[in-house]
Amino acid sequence: MNSEKPIILVVGARPNYMKIAPLYAELEARGVNQKLLDTGQHYDEEMSKVFFRDLGLPVPDISLGIGSDSHATQTARIMVEFEKICNKLDPQMVIVVGDVNSTLACTLVASKMNIRVAHVEAGLRSWDRKMPEEINRIVTDSLSDILFTPSIDGDQNLIKEGVPKEKIHFVGNIMIDSLFGILDKCEESEILRKLSLTDFEYGIVTMHRPSNVDNLGNFSSIVEALEHVGRICKLVFPMHPRTEKNARNMGLMVRIEQIPGIEIIGPQGYLDFMALMKSAKFVLTDSGGLQEEATVLKIPCITMRDNTERPITISEGTNRLVGSKKEEIINGIEELINEDYGDLSPPKYWDGQAASRIADIIVEEIE
Numbered sequence: 001m002n003s004e005k006p007i008i009l010v011v012g013a014r015p016n017y018m019k020i021a022p023l024y025a026e027l028e029a030r031g032v033n034q035k036l037l038d039t040g041q042h043y044d045e046e047m048s049k050v051f052f053r054d055l056g057l058p059v060p061d062i063s064l065g066i067g068s069d070s071h072a073t074q075t076a077r078i079m080v081e082f083e084k085i086c087n088k089l090d091p092q093m094v095i096v097v098g099d100v101n102s103t104l105a106c107t108l109v110a111s112k113m114n115i116r117v118a119h120v121e122a123g124l125r126s127w128d129r130k131m132p133e134e135i136n137r138i139v140t141d142s143l144s145d146i147l148f149t150p151s152i153d154g155d156q157n158l159i160k161e162g163v164p165k166e167k168i169h170f171v172g173n174i175m176i177d178s179l180f181g182i183l184d185k186c187e188e189s190e191i192l193r194k195l196s197l198t199d200f201e202y203g204i205v206t207m208h209r210p211s212n213v214d215n216l217g218n219f220s221s222i223v224e225a226l227e228h229v230g231r232i233c234k235l236v237f238p239m240h241p242r243t244e245k246n247a248r249n250m251g252l253m254v255r256i257e258q259i260p261g262i263e264i265i266g267p268q269g270y271l272d273f274m275a276l277m278k279s280a281k282f283v284l285t286d287s288g289g290l291q292e293e294a295t296v297l298k299i300p301c302i303t304m305r306d307n308t309e310r311p312i313t314i315s316e317g318t319n320r321l322v323g324s325k326k327e328e329i330i331n332g333i334e335e336l337i338n339e340d341y342g343d344l345s346p347p348k349y350w351d352g353q354a355a356s357r358i359a360d361i362i363v364e365e366i367e
């Protein structure tokens with residue numbers, strides 16, 4: 001099938017690429033007329049381009065080259081440019097994923113132009129409106145015409161918010177499609193050898209949430225926890241640009257660098273990061289996606305947040321919330337570090353087939 005009017009698939013920031021790649025491949029296999037649009041919210045090689053390569057995504061048909069700015073400016077600039085593209089291409093549907101500013105901006109534009117919006121990863125709620133992503137999720141879901149949920153709590157949240165049942169499709173977690181796709185290739189990564197790491201003898205640290213890295217009190221408390229944990233276990237810390245900038249401005253960078261056994265590296269591509277993750281003893285993070293990946297990989301995940309929009313990673317996975325206080329972080333790591341999750345089965349439909357389910361529904365919905 002190759003319908004005349006295209007559908008546009010939107011990516012913008014790092015956590016989007018692994019959610020679009022499997023869907024792009026499934027739609028391509030079904031002959032759908034699709035255009036890949038990159039807003040350029042993330043622009044550094046390691047935050048963006050390397051993921052296109054690792055995930056087998058083609059060069060985008062359209063690149064908006066927006067870059068970073070304040071939330072309002074970034075969102076507004078994406079909207080202005082995306083509206084021009086919609087006028088030019090006259091798409092019949094826009095597919096957005098996740099909860100970044102690009103997701104919100106393109107949803108707003110499309111829905112005001114009466115173009116149907118499909119949201120992949122719908123229904124997740126942290127119930128914390130201080131998170132920019134929560135605002136993006138709420139607005140995107142309330143405007144979307146087709147809502148694809150990764151877990152059943154997503155359906156429940158949407159129904160409570162009054163979304164008609166027929167708009168909601170429980171299809172599973174598309175990120176896990178990408179994860180299964182890369183796992184066999186991890187052998188090709190040189191990262192463990194380069195960093196002289198031994199399997200299951202190190203922890204991975206990632207953080208970039210404003211609540212942790214824009215707040216001196218929380219950031220300092222996390223650094224104190226790392227100083228303690230560094231004595232127990234080797235740590236690998238792929239540092240997000242926001243985290244690095246703030247660590248330097250707050251005078252914390254030197255302290256982090258001096259932690260014994262810590263390896264600070266830049267943001268990693270998908271292949272190298274998953275190779276690191278697959279053989280890690282635990283992850284200490286404030287990311288959303290890592291909570292899910294750790295659950296499927298059966299690795300303890302200690303999450304430095306007070307809430308999560310992915311509660312199924314706690315009830316059916318390896319995740320524990322510890323907040324940003326030093327003692328809680330240390331206790332969480334000490335309690336979970338040797339936990340054996342060998343018998344755990346992943347949540348329903350976290351099976352590598354989510355993209356195929358989504359593509360079947362999209363094909364039914366388009367002209």
Ligand code: UD1
Pocket residue numbers: 013014015041042043044045047048068069099100101102132133208240241242245
């Ligand atoms: C964004 C998403 C967040 C996601 C995260 C993953 C929103 C609201 N937030 O947050 O949900 O978890 O991406 O990375 O959409 N920077 C670079 N190079 C880049 C991109 C950013 O140096 O390629 C710098 C920017 O200049 C800025 C900082 O990193 O100072 C933060 O980037 P920004 O795009 O504002 O948001 P993230 O914190 O990355």
